[in-house]
Amino acid sequence: MPLRPSIHLLRAHAKRVRRGHPWAYSNEIRMNAETKSLTPGCVVRVIDAGGEALGCATFNPHSLIAARMLSSDPDQAIDRDFFARRIEAAAALRDRLYDAPFYRLVHAEADGLPGLVIDRFGDVFVCQVNTAGMDALATVLLDALGAVFAPRAVVLRADSAVRALEGLDRRVEVASGALDGAVELREGALRFLADPVEGQKTGWYFDQSENRAFVARLAPGGRMLDLYSYAGGFAICAAAAGAREVVAVDRSEAALALGERAAALNGVRCGFVRADAFTEMQRLAGAGETFEVVAADPPSFVKSRKEVKPGLRGYRKLARLAAALVAPGGYLFIASCSYNVAAEAFGEAVYRGMTDAGRSGRVLRAAGAAPDHPRHPTLPESDYLKSLVIQLD
16 A cells, blocks of 8 residues: 655644544645645545644545544545445444434544445435545545445535535435436334435435424424425324324425325325415415414525525524414424534524514523434534524514
8 A cells, every 4th residue: 555645733723623523624734745746535534743643534635624534544444444444333323223224324523534425215225425535535435334334325426515625526415226217215103305405405304303203292283394394204204193284384485295195105294385485474464374383494595604694684584473473372393403503502592483483482402413313522513503492473
């Protein structure tokens, strides 16, 4: 094996990596001509200013997050066996947590594979490859995934916006096997449909599974409004739990079509409305409509730190319009998947929105993602999802 190149951390910049943080930023690394000339995505040895090897990492000289740690062994072979061991460990954890093979199998740094997300739909796997390092290792990754699971199909989703920060193109491909449209998944006793190729992200939002179950417990006998419904997750859970009427709102005709098919699979009735959520909330309020449960699970309002202030204004407006539609004594579920927005700031925006709507209430639950989305203990960015369930007076 050819000698692995090395990068050197600047003096006094090794403390975080020593403590287990999985990233080193470009301004923490000695960026001489040799380092800058390294191929984006290559595997390097990480050396501190005193010459001690701290481990190995993927490296991209053109990214702010320049080094992403793979192992504390600087000479660890990053091959099929390495990926297979990490994937097998991640699968063993999920199989302890879940009764059926529908979950997030790999959650990036928290599972020791930075820049990689894998969602599992039975024997279909969707790999989201977000960094130059994982992009360069994609062939080895796919080989390991095939060796561990022998999948029916593997979809490579190399289309996330963060790839632009790594200098990467965007593409989607069925990397192995074949797919014919949507795939079926299960949450508890319920059946849903996801489109791994054309759908949002990997095709499904496994992170909200426990929140969907909790909100469904509040729905029996009442009317339920599911905003940003996507393929009907919250809506169908509520209908199956005994909601009297369910309305699901989304802008995507394709997503709503999946929701309608899933409702039929489960033998429940939901109304699916193609509309902008803000516009539809205003229309419903004007018509005097109220619901015992309103769920609002929007896409990220904040893509970068410079968008935090306008994003918080967006969450405040969302909370105001949604709260106005909640019947007295009813429930509001509201979420943010913007990791740049702190939980405290999100909560403050929601409470201000409630006040703007002339409502008061009490928080019943504050929660994050389901346990198949573990948080890396030193990486707050991996704890991205925030949600609140509030009973309104």
